[in-house]
Amino acid sequence: MRSASNGMNSGRATEFLMRLAVIAAALLTAPGAARADAPAANAQSAAIEAALPAVVKLYGAGISLEHGYGVGVLISADGLAVTALSLLLEGTGVRAVLHDGRETEATVLRRDDARQLALIRVAGDHLPHLELGTSDRLLPGDPILAMGNTYKVAEGEEAVSVVRGVFSLRTQLAARRRKQVYHYRGDVLLFDAITCNPGMAGGPLLDLDGRFVGMLGKIVVSDRTNTYLSFALPVEEVRAFLAEGTNGAGGSATATQVATTGDAPRGETAARGGRVYTGIRLFELGRRKPAAYVDRVAPDSPAARAGLKSDDLILAVDGVQARSTQELKRMMERWTPGRSVSLTIKRGDQILTADLVPDAAP
Amino acid sequence: MADSPQFEGFTATPAQLEMVRAAESTRVDLVRQLAPTVVCIFPPGNRNGGGSGVLIDAEGHGLTNYHVIASLGEPRRGEGGCSDGVAYPLEVLGFDPAGDIAMFRLTSASSLPFAPLGDSAAVRLGDESLAMGNPFLLAEDFQPTVTFGIISGLHRYLAGQDRSLFYTDCLEINTSINPGNSGGPLFDMGGRLIGINGRIGIEERGRVNVGVGYAVSMRQIRRFIPALRAGLVTPHATLGATVMDAALHRVAVEQILESSDAWRAGLREGDRLNSLDGVALRSANQLASLVAAYPAYWPVTVEIERGAEKRTLHFQLDDLPLPRAPRMPRDIPEQMQKKMIKPLSGINWDANALETRRTFDRWLAAVGGREAAASIGGWKRFARRAAPAAPGDRAEAAAIESAETAPPPGWDRDARGLDDDALEAAVRLSLLNPPAEPRRAEWQVLRGDEVGGRLAIVLSRVVQPRRDVEVTFDFESGELLRIAFQSAGEGGPRRYEYGDVRAAGALRLPHRRVCFVDHALKHEERIERYELRTRD
Numbered sequence: 026m027r028s029a030s031n032g033m034n035s036g037r038a039t040e041f042l043m044r045l046a047v048i049a050a051a052l053l054t055a056p057g058a059a060r061a062d063a064p065a066a067n068a069q070s071a072a073i074e075a076a077l078p079a080v081v082k083l084y085g086a087g088i089s090l091e092h093g094y095g096v097g098v099l100i101s102a103d104g105l106a107v108t109a110l111s112l113l114l115e116g117t118g119v120r121a122v123l124h125d126g127r128e129t130e131a132t133v134l135r136r137d138d139a140r141q142l143a144l145i146r147v148a149g150d151h152l153p154h155l156e157l158g159t160s161d162r163l164l165p166g167d168p169i170l171a172m173g174n175t176y177k178v179a180e181g182e183e184a185v186s187v188v189r190g191v192f193s194l195r196t197q198l199a200a201r202r203r204k205q206v207y208h209y210r211g212d213v214l215l216f217d218a219i220t221c222n223p224g225m226a227g228g229p230l231l232d233l234d235g236r237f238v239g240m241l242g243k244i245v246v247s248d249r250t251n252t253y254l255s256f257a258l259p260v261e262e263v264r265a266f267l268a269e270g271t272n273g274a275g276g277s278a279t280a281t282q283v284a285t286t287g288d289a290p291r292g293e294t295a296a297r298g299g300r301v302y303t304g305i306r307l308f309e310l311g312r313r314k315p316a317a318y319v320d321r322v323a324p325d326s327p328a329a330r331a332g333l334k335s336d337d338l339i340l341a342v343d344g345v346q347a348r349s350t351q352e353l354k355r356m357m358e359r360w361t362p363g364r365s366v367s368l369t370i371k372r373g374d375q376i377l378t379a380d381l382v383p384d385a386a387p
Numbered sequence: 388m389a390d391s392p393q394f395e396g397f398t399a400t401p402a403q404l405e406m407v408r409a410a411e412s413t414r415v416d417l418v419r420q421l422a423p424t425v426v427c428i429f430p431p432g433n434r435n436g437g438g439s440g441v442l443i444d445a446e447g448h449g450l451t452n453y454h455v456i457a458s459l460g461e462p463r464r465g466e467g468g469c470s471d472g473v474a475y476p477l478e479v480l481g482f483d484p485a486g487d488i489a490m491f492r493l494t495s496a497s498s499l500p501f502a503p504l505g506d507s508a509a510v511r512l513g514d515e516s517l518a519m520g521n522p523f524l525l526a527e528d529f530q531p532t533v534t535f536g537i538i539s540g541l542h543r544y545l546a547g548q549d550r551s552l553f554y555t556d557c558l559e560i561n562t563s564i565n566p567g568n569s570g571g572p573l574f575d576m577g578g579r580l581i582g583i584n585g586r587i588g589i590e591e592r593g594r595v596n597v598g599v600g601y602a603v604s605m606r607q608i609r610r611f612i613p614a615l616r617a618g619l620v621t622p623h624a625t626l627g628a629t630v631m632d633a634a635l636h637r638v639a640v641e642q643i644l645e646s647s648d649a650w651r652a653g654l655r656e657g658d659r660l661n662s663l664d665g666v667a668l669r670s671a672n673q674l675a676s677l678v679a680a681y682p683a684y685w686p687v688t689v690e691i692e693r694g695a696e697k698r699t700l701h702f703q704l705d706d707l708p709l710p711r712a713p714r715m716p717r718d719i720p721e722q723m724q725k726k727m728i729k730p731l732s733g734i735n736w737d738a739n740a741l742e743t744r745r746t747f748d749r750w751l752a753a754v755g756g757r758e759a760a761a762s763i764g765g766w767k768r769f770a771r772r773a774a775p776a777a778p779g780d781r782a783e784a785a786a787i788e789s790a791e792t793a794p795p796p797g798w799d800r801d802a803r804g805l806d807d808d809a810l811e812a813a814v815r816l817s818l819l820n821p822p823a824e825p826r827r828a829e830w831q832v833l834r835g836d837e838v839g840g841r842l843a844i845v846l847s848r849v850v851q852p853r854r855d856v857e858v859t860f861d862f863e864s865g866e867l868l869r870i871a872f873q874s875a876g877e878g879g880p881r882r883y884e885y886g887d888v889r890a891a892g893a894l895r896l897p898h899r900r901v902c903f904v905d906h907a908l909k910h911e912e913r914i915e916r917y918e919l920r921t922r923d
Contacts, residue, residue, distance in 0.1 A: 073513045126635055126670065170513075175599050176588050178543050178559065181670045182636075186539040187513055188561040188598055218561065219598025223590065253592075 069189075072170060072235030077184050078124040078153035080228060081106055082174050083131065083145075086116025090203070092223040094177045096185060097121070097131075097145060098237065099154035100267075104147040107263050108227035109243055110136055114143055121147045126182030137266045140258060141209055141243060144270065155229060157267075158236035160195075160214060160259040161359045164344065167192045168233045169216050171241055171257070173225030185228070190218025195345075200245035200254055207245045212355060213256040214239045220255040221245065230257040261359060301360045301383035304328040307350045314349040331381035334372065341369040362386075417578050418517065418533050424502040425531040425571060426493065427468035427521040428455055428477065439520030439531070439571030440467065440491060441580060442501040447475075447493040448616060450608065451570030452585045453482045454552060456489045460728035463735065467493045468529030475499075480738040481615035482731070484551040484710045485623040486680070487585050488608055489570075490615035492738075502572060505579025507558060507604035514538045518562045518584050518600070520571025531571070536562030544676040545586065545601060550710035553623070554601050555679035558582045564600040573602040581605050607680040613835030613844040613862050614682065617742035618735030621834065624681035624704035628654060630671045638668045644705070649689075651906070652702035659692040678704065686837055740825060742832045746844055747821045749865025755894040760819040763894065764922030765792035770900075770912040778884075778901050778911055787912070791816060793922065799829070799850045807874050807881050814848060814856050814870055819894075833857060838868040838884070867897065879905035891917040 079099045087093020093116075097108030106121075113119065114133050121131040129148040136143050163169070168191055175186040193215045200207040214230065221244045230239035239257030247254045304326020308318040317339040322328045339347055343366055347353040360366055362385035370377045399407075426440035426449055438455030442448070449467070456479045459465045463479035475493040482489035493499060516538055519531040526532060540559030547553035560573065564584045573582035582602030589597065614621040627647025633639035638660045643650050660668050664687055668674050681687070683706030690699050751757045767790045775782035791812040798813060805813060822829065829849055836843040841861050848856040850872075859869035871882035881904050885897035896917055902909045 069513050070511055077512075175539075175559075176590060178540060178545070178588075178599075181672065183542065183673075184512055184540065186559060186561075186599065187537065188539055189513075189537045219596075222588065222597055222599060 069170075069233065072231060072233060073187055075235045076155060076170075076172065076229060076231055076237070077187075079155040080124065080172050080185050081131075081147055082122040082177075082179065082185065083108060083113060083119055083227070084122070084177075085113030085119040087113060092177075094174060094224050095226050096173050096224065096228045097147075098227070098229045098240065099147065099152050100157065101154055102150060102152050104149045104152055105134075105154075106131070106145050106147055107240060107267070108143050108145060109240070110138065110141045110143045111226060111243065114145070119145065121145075122181065123147070123149065124153065124182065124184075135266075135270055137269075139209065140211065140262050140266055142240070142258070142263060142266045144267065155237040157260050157264050158232070158238050160238040160261060161343075163192045163195075163214065163232060163238060165192060165194055169218065169238075170231040170233070170235075171216075171218050171220045171225070171228060172231070173220065173222075173228030173241055175222045175224050177224050186225075188218045188220065190216045192216045195259070198245065198254070198256065199248040201248060202243060202245050207243075209258075211262055212259055213242065214259055215254075215256055218255060220257075221253040230260075259359075300386040301357065301362050302327065302386045303357065303360075303381060303383045305333065307353065309350065314351065317347050317350045317353040327381055327383050331368070331379040333368070333370070333379060333381070336372075338371040339368055340371055340376070343367050344369075357383075414535075414576075417574075417576070418519075421502060421517070421519065421572075421574060421578055422531055422533070423470045423500040425470065425519045425521075426451075426477075426491075427524075427526050427529045427531070428491070428570060429466045429468065429474070430459055431464050431466055434524065437521065437524055438567060438569040439584075441519075441570075441572035441583070442493070442499050443504060443580065444501050445498040447495055447499050448480075449491050449493065450572075450580075450583055450615075451489050451491060452583060452603075453484050453487045453489045454585070455570040456482065456491065457484075457731060458728070460730055461732060462729075463731065465491070467491065468526070469493075469499065470530050472528055474529070478735075478738075479731070480735050481611075481617060481619045481621065483611050483615065483621050483623075483682075485547065485553050485707065486603060486607060486611065487547075487552045487554065488583060488603055488611060488615065490612075502574070502580045503578065504609065505575050505577070505581040505605055507581045507606045510538055510541065510558065510575065510581055512538055512541055515576050516560055516562050516581070517574045517576070518560065518564050518568060518571060518602075519574070520564070520568035520584065522565035522567040524567050532568075534563040536560055539599070542673070542676060543601060544672065544679075550708065552586075553679055554586055554603060555676045556604060556607060558602045558604050560584075560600045560602060561598050562600060563596045563598070565596045566594050568600075583608065604680070609842065610682050610685060610835060610837070613742075613832070613842065616738065617832035617844070618738030619832065619834065620709060620733050622683040622706045622709050623679055624683045624685055625707045626674070626678050627705035630660065630674055632671045633659065636669045638671050638674055647705050648702040649700070649705075652700040653698070654689070654691065654700060654702070655693070657693070661690040661692055661697075663687060663689055679707075682835060683707065684834060684836070736827055739832050740827065742844070743825045743830050743846060746832070746846060746860055746865065747825070749863075750818070750860050750867065751821070751865075753861075753865040753888075753895065754819070754867075759893040762921050763793070763816075763819050763919055765790065765816065765920045767791075767918035767920070768914050769916050769918070770914040772910050772912045774910045775908070778908060782911075784913070792920075793817065793819070799848070801852070802850045802854050803852065805854075805875070807872075807876065810850070810854065810856070810872065810875070811870055811883050814850075814858065815867075818858065818867070835862070839886075841868065843868055874904060881905075887913075892919040894919065 081097045083095045091112040093113050097106040099106045119131040121129050131145045131147045134144045171188050172185050179185045195212050198213050220241045225241050226243040228241040229237050232238050238260050242256045245254050304323035305328045306321040308320045319337045322333050342356050360383050365380050365382045368379045424442045428440050429437040440449045440451035465477040466474040467477040468474045475495050477491050480490040518534045522532050539561045543557050543559045545554040568584050571584050572580050573584050575581050582604050584602045586601040588599035627649050628643035629641040631641040640656050640658045684703045754760050770787050771784040772787045773782040773784040793816040794813040831847050833845045833847045836845045843859045844862045845857050845859045856872045869884050874881040884901045887899040888897050898914045900912045
């Protein structure tokens with residue numbers, strides 16, 4: 026255990042500053058200089074160029090405000106793609122247009138009403154595709170890129186629209202879609218780029234290194250502010266949706282065929298998503314949103330090894346604030362067995378940090 | 388934060404912080420430098436509506452959207468507020484309803500700051516951009532609003548309405564633009580003008596930014612600038628043929644008008660179109676989007692494939708009809724009609740006369756000065772003439788010698804006695820002494836053009852009876868590039884193209900002259916020397 030004043034998470038800080046520095050390099054370029062040489066422009070262009078070919082334009086059924094177009098993200102070379110569940114998939118046929126302008130038929134393999142996701146197969150092989158990344162490394166303030174076919178302005182082999190923004194926070198939605206409640210209650214990613222436009226849902230959210238970290242959601246209106254809200258599902262939800270398919274029901278589709286990246290070694294994907302053991306028991310009583318006090322620490326558990334004690338208040342995980350027991354639990358669901366997390370703890374008057382390495386759930 | 392290397396508990400190295408600060412101040416400096424080039428456009432004495440514009444030269448010429456100035460009507464006056472807080476008188480020059488572009492000029496005693504023109508063809512997807520203008524007319528002091536974002540899409544096509552406001556081969560941006568931004572500049576991060584912001588995606592929303600904006604590309608606007616300056620209304624181009632996707636990435640001619648120049652050049656039904664001005668053609672829609680961004684009559688180079696044969700064709704694009712001019716509503720009491728704004732009519736003849744004069748000024752500077760030119764009364768040319776298969780090819784050359792004299796005043800009222808070569812000589816020599824105040828019945832700017840990749844301006848020289856001559860100058864340098872007219876003998880088009888400009892006595896004259904009859908090369912002359920004769 027070390028003192029927090031050492032500065033937690035200095036690796037992230039450096040990465041953040043390096044990104045700023047990279048952007049700086051682009052701006053410093055003098056007028057008239059060849060900007061193709063600027064490293065930042067290259068980093069961003071490289072991310073865009075790498076991801077664009079994996080975005081397929083989809084055309085299907087549409088009625089009035091349900092637009093008959095959207096996009097999907099190819100996740101395997103043999104044509105598996107994920108997209109947002111929408112009416113366009115429910116017609117007699119779905120037409121997919123690949124990045125090079127080729128037109129093919131798409132078939133729907135599986136639907137997920139809760140997450141509003143669908144898995145489709147596009148005819149073709151050796152297709153460019155994206156690997157599923159991880160969203161938990163995104164920090165508020167990180168630049169993000171989003172892609173989709175806004176107002177179906179791109180057709181044939183034309184590149185879809187790319188927008189850039191800044192990641193704001195991970196939260197839950199309280200939203201409506203038209204007159205109906207939007208039921209999805211899991212985590213979503215919010216950012217300042219405007220993606221709540223027709224044709225964007227199902228497109229990829231990328232970090233500035235071009236990693237696939239989320240899938241753009243449908244057009245919704247916030248219950249609290251009555252304004253349109255742009256959001257993305259964390260890519261972990263996509264991964265969980267794909268993993269469910271391997272446990273029996275529906276299409277032989279196949280999370281195992283799907284390449285994944287992130288820090289977790291391959292094959293561990295299925296173990297992610299709430300299947301860690303820490304040995305921490307949190308206070309559950311009292312107010313509706315109690316602060317994340319540790320009630321008990323199991324002996325010889327990962328928490329005990331990290332030096333956690335009863336009555337510690339857990340303030341933050343990897344620098345991201347945990348405002349309540351519920352919030353901390355949701356964060357825990359994204360922990361990976363064997364991968365260290367840095368906890369910021371209040372004990373008495375002291376602020377401390379502890380590195381905890383969770384075990385796999387028994 | 389500026390004083391402390393701490394950043395929410397993170398530490399940065401001094402070098403990293405230095406880079407970030409330098410980037411910030413570069414951007415701030417860029418905005419400070421560009422803001423004075425932005426214009427807030429209003430109707431005269433009225434702040435209830437308006438748009439934006441950007442100055443592109445020291446004479447006060449600026450670009451905006453057609454839809455911004457269309458409501459100004461006749462007599463084409465408005466106000467242009469600059470960041471110095473002054474609202475300068477604004478006059479509308481030429482406009483381009485189909486491309487949604489218009490040119491204006493601010494009247495100012497001092498020279499105004501202006502933005503350098505950039506190259507939208509070099510813009511890449513994801514590049515950063517700055518938009519400036521007057522969204523929601525917030526700039527009471529004419530200090531423009533600045534927004535920052537990226538290029539979201541390239542080569543977009545957005546249909547217009549009633550033959551106007553088509554955005555073809557345009558830029559899509561997520562840089563925030565709103566009502567009032569119309570006509571304002573889109574800059575790259577080198578501070579160069581790459582587009583004019585004009586349109587936003589608003590489906591299902593109010594008229595506000597939804598993260599999807601469109602800018603007319605500078606590549607398109609550049610071709611229209613000569614005509615816009617000259618106060619002309621320029622129609623857009625069409626191929627004169629319909630095209631189809633014969634297969635994936637295979638564009639072919641479906642039907643072609645026999646009256647089109649493309650037909651004249653040899654384009655036929657079924658021909659595969661491989662490229663247009665060096666841009667590889669991949670779909671019929673792409674070709675339609677590209678062609679619509681050209682002005683009518685613009686010269687293009689098209690590579691085609693017919694069976695196993697590959698050919699390169701050069702021809703002029705056809706013209707699309709202009710949108711119907713807005714008309715006064717009928718059945719309105721005369722009293723009210725007087726109060727209503729008169730819709731914009733066609734050509735601004737004052738601007739046309741000014742541009743004619745400017746062209747002469749440039750031409751005289753290029754040829755060696757007004758006085759030196761006016762002193763010449765004729766010349767003797769010693770040349771070697773050849774008739775190669777293509778310009779520049781080797782062929783047997785014969786020595787020729789010809790003496791030409793400046794025509795007497797009033798020659799242009801009856802040129803019946805002149806053959807083609809004599810008419811060319813008369814026009815060239817009379818150009819050495821152009822009128823100081825050209826009259827519209829004598830000279831006018833006809834259109835912009837491109838000759839050998841150089842932006843050009845075409846003037847029409849009225850010669851009676853019905854032998855009008857088109858004289859083309861380089862738009863920047865004023866160099867004489869071409870003289871064209873209908874042949875007296877053969878009846879078809881005849882044109883002379885000039886090059887290799889070098890000193891000849893007191894003047895700088897072309898030492899290559901190529902003659903075409905009916906678009907076919909007739910002969911090419913290499914002029915060895917001129918013997919200049921002063922005016923008597």
